[in-house]
Amino acid sequence: xxxxxxxxxxxxxxxxxxxxxxxxxxxxxxxxxxxxxxxxxxxxxxxxxxxxxxxxxxxxxxxxxxxxxxxxxxxxxxxxxxxxxxxxxxxxxxxxxxxxxxxxxxxxxxxxxxxxxxxxxxxxxxxxxxxxxxxxxxxxxxxxxxxxxxxxxxxxxxxxxxxxxxxxxxxxxxxxxxxxxxxxxxxxxxxxxxxxxxxxxxxxxxxxxxxx
Amino acid sequence: xxxxxxxxxxxxxxxxxxxxxxxxxxxxxxxxxxxxxxxxxxxxxxxxxxxxxxxxxxxxxxxxxxxxxxxxxxxxxxxxxxxxxxxxxxxxxxxxxxxxxxxxxxxxxxxxxxxxxxxxxxxxxxxxxxxxxxxxxxxxxxxxxxxxxxxxxxxxxxxxxxxxxxxxxxxxxxxxxxxxxxxxxxxxxxxxxxxxxxxxxxxxxxxxxxxxxxxxxxxxxxxxxxxxxxxxxxxxxxxxxxxxxxxxxxxx
Numbered sequence: 001x002x003x004x005x006x007x008x009x010x011x012x013x014x015x016x017x018x019x020x021x022x023x024x025x026x027x028x029x030x031x032x033x034x035x036x037x038x039x040x041x042x043x044x045x046x047x048x049x050x051x052x053x054x055x056x057x058x059x060x061x062x063x064x065x066x067x068x069x070x071x072x073x074x075x076x077x078x079x080x081x082x083x084x085x086x087x088x089x090x091x092x093x094x095x096x097x098x099x100x101x102x103x104x105x106x107x108x109x110x111x112x113x114x115x116x117x118x119x120x121x122x123x124x125x126x127x128x129x130x131x132x133x134x135x136x137x138x139x140x141x142x143x144x145x146x147x148x149x150x151x152x153x154x155x156x157x158x159x160x161x162x163x164x165x166x167x168x169x170x171x172x173x174x175x176x177x178x179x180x181x182x183x184x185x186x187x188x189x190x191x192x193x194x195x196x197x198x199x200x201x202x203x204x205x206x207x208x209x210x211x212x
Numbered sequence: 213x214x215x216x217x218x219x220x221x222x223x224x225x226x227x228x229x230x231x232x233x234x235x236x237x238x239x240x241x242x243x244x245x246x247x248x249x250x251x252x253x254x255x256x257x258x259x260x261x262x263x264x265x266x267x268x269x270x271x272x273x274x275x276x277x278x279x280x281x282x283x284x285x286x287x288x289x290x291x292x293x294x295x296x297x298x299x300x301x302x303x304x305x306x307x308x309x310x311x312x313x314x315x316x317x318x319x320x321x322x323x324x325x326x327x328x329x330x331x332x333x334x335x336x337x338x339x340x341x342x343x344x345x346x347x348x349x350x351x352x353x354x355x356x357x358x359x360x361x362x363x364x365x366x367x368x369x370x371x372x373x374x375x376x377x378x379x380x381x382x383x384x385x386x387x388x389x390x391x392x393x394x395x396x397x398x399x400x401x402x403x404x405x406x407x408x409x410x411x412x413x414x415x416x417x418x419x420x421x422x423x424x425x426x427x428x429x430x431x432x433x434x435x436x437x438x439x440x441x442x443x444x445x446x447x448x449x450x451x452x453x454x455x456x457x458x459x460x461x462x463x464x
Contacts, residue, residue, distance in 0.1 A: 133342060136290035143294070143304030156303045188293040 031104030034097060042084065048111050052080055054169045058110025060150040062157035064102035068093055070184055078173070078181040112164030116206025120199075124207025127200055137195050140204075148211045163211035170205035287349060288356055290342075298362035300411070307416040312360035318407040319354035321437065330431045331438070334423065368414035368458035376459025379452055387447045392456065395440075400460050405437050410463035417457035421445045 028036075035047060035056075042053040049055030056064065070076040071089035093101075116124075128148070131139040143159050145152055150161035162170065177183065177193035196204070291311065296302045299312035311319065325331035326339040333339050345353070380400070383391040395406050402408035409417065420427065424445035428438035448456070 134344065136286045136293075138290065138293045142306055142308060143302070145305035149305070151303075152305045155305055159304060186297040188297075191289055192293055 029100065029104055030097075031100035031102075034101060035104060038088070039101075047105055047108060049113065049166055049169070051166075052169055052172060053084075055110060055113065055165055056105045057108035058161060059105055060157060060159065060161055061102040061106040063150065063160040064105055065098050066158055066184060068098040068101070069095075075182060075184060078176045080172075110161070110164055112212055113166040113209045114164075116167035116209035117202065118206070118210075120203040120206040121210055122207075124203035124205070127204055128207055132195075132200070135195055137192060148208055162208045165208060167205045167209040170208055171201055174201045174205065284349065284352055287345070287353060291353065291357070296362075296365070299357050299360045300362040301365050301413040301416065303365070303367065303413065303415065307413045307419065309416045310365065310412050311357040312362050313401075313411070314354075314357055314408050315402050315404060315406070316351065316354035316358050317405045318402065319357060320350045321405060323350050323353070325428075325436065325438075328431070328434075330429060330434065330436055332427050332430055334427060364411035364462055364464060365413050366462065368461040369454075370458075372455040372458035373462065375451075376455035376457070379456045380459050384447070384452065387449075389444055389447050389452075392460075400463050409460040412457075412460055414457050414461040417460060418453055421448060421453045421457065422450070 036045075039047060039056065042050060043056050044050045044053075047056040049057075067076060068089050071081060071085040072093065074082075074086060076085075127137075128140045129146075131137045140148070140162075143155075144150060144162055145155075145159075148161065148163035151157045151159040174193045174196060177190040178196070181190075183189050193201075292299065294302065294304070294308045295311050296308070299310065301310035301312075302308045322331060323342065323345060326333075327343050331339075379389075380392045381398075383389045383394075392400070392409070396402055396409050397406075400408065400410040422445075424438075424442055429435055429442065445453075
């Protein structure tokens with residue numbers, strides 16, 4: 001009797017765990033399994049981001065593919081990219097895997113970081129919408145969209161969604177371009193970001209972190 | 213013996229399941245380096261920030277450079293930021309039109325039309341804020357873009373091109389639409405106040421033709437040259453607009 005009870009208990013426990021694993025393997029895409037095994041350590045279990053590892057969930061597909069390529073080619077050279085992403089992209093990532101990953105993350109629901117300075121958000125919104133014409137800074141809406149959603153139906157597909165990204169991440173990127181770190185070839189962002197003052201960067205990063 | 217080993221297996225199974233869950237449930241798998249960086253960011257320490265970015269001011273300051281060259285170059289770069297590195301246009305969230313190879317008169321007219329609110333964009337980008345340009349500056353900008361000649365941006369539906377060519381070269385007499393080539397030229401290069409269409413972005417041309425009466429000639433008391441296009445744009449139907457826009461978009 002004891003034997004049978006123990007056997008039933010073991011079967012019950014093991015089968016409940018097996019069924020959830022089997023469900024993952026059967027239904028999850030290659031991109032999802034790859035991301036769970038390799039990306040979630042830094043980017044969070046649902047890829048919502050953590051500290052300076054940006055949210056990937058809900059990002060535009062072509063942008064993700066392009067960044068993975070830029071990590072491999074070393075064209076994206078800011079310090080954390082160099083420290084973490086160059087190795088990650090070189091070791092595991094074929095172009096097909098990059099496409100699968102990009103497809104997967106682009107379908108994920110994105111949560112806003114909401115970690116900016118609320119007091120600066122209004123100024124950030126003004127800068128985002130109008131740019132700073134007297135200083136030759138264009139409106140961000142032209143490329144990134146009215147709700148910072150990234151490339152829309154008209155878009156070339158490569159423009160990132162900014163809405164809800166972490167204040168800390170956005171602030172670093174905007175600062176880094178002004179420090180001489182590179183973007184993709186011919187991208188306008190280094191020239192634009194170099195013109196922004198520290199307060200303007202904080203305002204923009206704050207505003208964007210609250211956008212849904 | 214059997215009972216003992218089964219109990220061990222039970223314990224092992226429980227332990228295995230518990231430990232396999234820990235890594236997935238915990239959201240803070242980031243390495244210590246990232247956490248240290250995050251702490252330093254959050255502290256907002258002014259001295260720390262200054263040490264990392266010694267050349268960035270709190271408020272606005274222009275970098276040192278000869279004032280004249282800086283101003284024109286800065287304005288040119290400002291245009292390129294949206295209109296593409298070689299002025300070929302760009303499909304951002306909105307389509308930003310090609311300026312390369314455009315006639316200087318047309319470019320200057322549009323710059324003035326935006327500032328005078330004779331032309332609106334309705335896409336939340338306020339081109340009228342591109343102000344403060346002297347006539348000499350407008351001429352210099354227009355000349356710069358006129359002399360650029362990149363390949364067309366591309367991306368229009370190929371299957372519409374033949375229909376579009378027919379409309380471009382023959383118009384639509386039944387609808388009172390003259391041939392576009394009559395004014396815009398056989399190669400769509402334009403001339404004087406009449407703009408070049410060759411290589412223009414497909415979604416931009418579609419939008420202009422569809423929205424002509426709500427975007428152009430917005431000061432009825434002071435009509436401008438855009439008035440000549442109003443009846444033509446009005447008479448074209450949607451499929452004709454798409455076709456002719458596709459056709460001109462791939463011309464070089």
